[in-house]
Amino acid sequence: MHAVEVNFDGLVGPTHNYAGLSYGNVASLSHASSHSNPREAVLQGLEKMKAMHELGLEQGIFAPHARPDINVLKRLGFTGSDRQIIEKAFKADPILLRACYSASAMWTANAATVSPSADTLDGKVHFTAANLNNKFHRSLEPTTTTALLKAMFNNDHYFSHHCHLPDQGFFGDEGAANHNRLCDSHADTGLEVFVFGASSFNNALPKPSKFPARQTLEASQAVARLHQLKPHSQLFIQQNPVVIDQGVFHNDVIAVANGNVLLCHEQAFLNQAHALDEIKKAYTGEKTLHIIEVPTQKVSITDAVSSYLFNSQLITLADGSMLLVAPQECQRNLAVHQYIQELILSDNPIQHVRFFDLRQSMQNGGGPACLRLRVALNANELNAVNPAVRFSHDKYDQLVNWANTHYRDSLTSNDFADPQLLTESYQALDELTSLLNLGSVYPFQQQ
Template sequence: MHAVEVNFDGLVGPTHNYAGLSYGNVASLSHASSHSNPKEAVLQGLEKMKAMHELGLEQGIFAPHARPDISVLKRLGFTGTDSQIIEKAFKADPILLRACYSASAMWTANAGTISPSADTLDGKVHFTAANLNNKFHRSLEPVTTTALLKAMFNDERYFSHHTHLPAQGFFGDEGAANHNRLCDSHADTGLEIFVYGASSFNSALPKPVKFPARQSLEASQAVARLHQLKPENQLFIQQNPDVIDQGVFHNDVIAVANGNVLLCHEQAFLHQADTLKQIKQAYLGNKPLHIIEVPTNKVSITDAVSSYLFNSQLITLSDDSMILVAPKECQRNQAVHDYIQEMILADNPVQQVRFFDLRQSMQNGGGPACLRLRVALNSDELAAVNPAVRFSEAKYNQLVSWANKHYRDSLSSDDFADPMLLTESYQALDELTSLLNLGSVYPFQQE
């Protein structure tokens, strides 16, 4: 059966801000306390979705989470009305309050891991929301993420949803940002590659020294079991700890795969030569496997992190060629730009590049690939998806009007003391619930 890959891009939330909450993420830390522009951010994301749709690709929409998370502030001892809770939290711990306002769910590559039906024993598409337990502000996400996924993929004939892994640090799971899939086509059985930063239980394996390894081997293995993957469908490989310490906090900052192409830096993986040999031996496809290994002498790790070259999207077009969807930072970095031009002229399926302005997301440490969750679906499964979350020209126009109505042009650290920001954010999501037919996924709707 024919299948397509749908990219479900995260709508940037109304409280998008630069709080510098993500230790190990160079861009996030370097822009801490800068003024953000939520309206510009959401419109930039919508523009990318529209461009993908115009290329003839299936595009989906992933809703933001309700922020601030008042329920967490209540659990932490703040009392009173919502306005009083915000006032007390701002005075007592403004950093905590900003964490509860974080719009980090916009990066849906971390929403969860998805295995297509072609890879699973029961023939269903499997979803496991990531627990994101390495960072407090992100650990608030999995319950709502699961509710959103169930509202989007709600037909039990085709879709199977799993509870996120235990929150203990042993099972750190950061979702599809550390998961790649190689295959002849999206309909074919693929090789699912789980990339981990360290093992929680095996102290003999190397670990990064400066920054934390967010994805554990044990979490990746658990997701593979939950998804009922066939043994030949799965491969577990370790990211190079040295590049984690240089700001490569997720594998999608140093490698990206699509179809029969793996684009990676030559320092991406531990024992890289052996790892690439493993991948070649495990590859299930009949088409030739293209491993494009970017040498350090052409693109340094520093340039890779600052430009987010590997956080670009690799997408298959209708003629089976591929396009690299890259942030404008790749165009501005001369070394990276030169390499991209060399790559698209070489003998491989990647034949063109498109650059997008995603500055608001990039300054917080998320590029094009961070903003999307990839879901391969056959025609029956695609028809069973909530139609309101599938992108169209009409939906684009609705969402642009919605964003212009509800979003602020600027947010500073002082704005989080304003209780009206909560009211505005909740009103925006209440209206979005109808636009995307989400039911009662937000906590404030159930009180």
């Protein structure tokens, strides 16, 4: 049966801010305490969704989370009305409060790991929300993420949802940002390549020394078991710890795959020659597997991290060629731009590039690939998706109007003391649940 890949892009939340909460993410740390523009951020994301839709691609919408997370603040000892809790938290621990305001769920590449039905023994599409336990502000996300996924993919005949992995650091799971899939087509059985940063139990494997390895081998193996992956559809390889210490906190900052193409930096993986040989041996597709290694001589790790070249989306167009959807930072970086021009003129399926302004997301450490969760679906599965979360021109107009109505055009650190920001945020999401037919997925709706 024919299948398509749907990119479910995260809507940037109303409390989008730069708090510098993500140790190991160079962009996040370097823009800490800058003022943000939530309205510009969400509109930039919607423009990218619209552009992908106009290319004839299936595009989906992933709702933001309710922020601030008042329930967590209550668990941490703050009491009183919502207004009083905000005021007390801002006075006692403003950094904690900003973490509870974080809009990091916008980066839906971290939302979950998804396995298409072609790869699973039971023939269902499997979802496991990431526990994101390496960072406090992101560890608040899994329960709501699971609820959103169930509201979007709400047919038990086609979709199987799993609880996030145990919260202990032994099973650190950051979702699809460390997961690649290689295949002839989206309908064919593919090779799911899980990339981990370290092992919790095997001390013989190296670890980064400066920044944490967020994805563990044990977490990747657990997800593969939960998803009932066919034995020949799974492979586990280690990311190079040296590049993690240079700011490559997820695999999608150093590699991207689509169809029969893997684009990666030559320093992406531990013992890279061996790792790539394992991929070649495990790949069962009939098409030629294109592994494109970007030399350090042409693109340094520093340039790769600052431009987010590998955090570009790689998508297949109707004619079978591939398009690199890159942030404008790649266009502005001379070395990266020159390499991209060489790439699209070379003998490989990547023949086009398109640059997007995603500055609001990029300054907080997330590029085009961070903003989307890839879900391969056959025709029956696509028809079973909640139709309200599928992108259309009408939905675009509705969401632009919604964002212009509810979002501020500036947020600074002092704004988090304003309880009205909570009211505005919750009102926006209350309206969004109707626009996307999500039911009562947010905690404040169930109180």
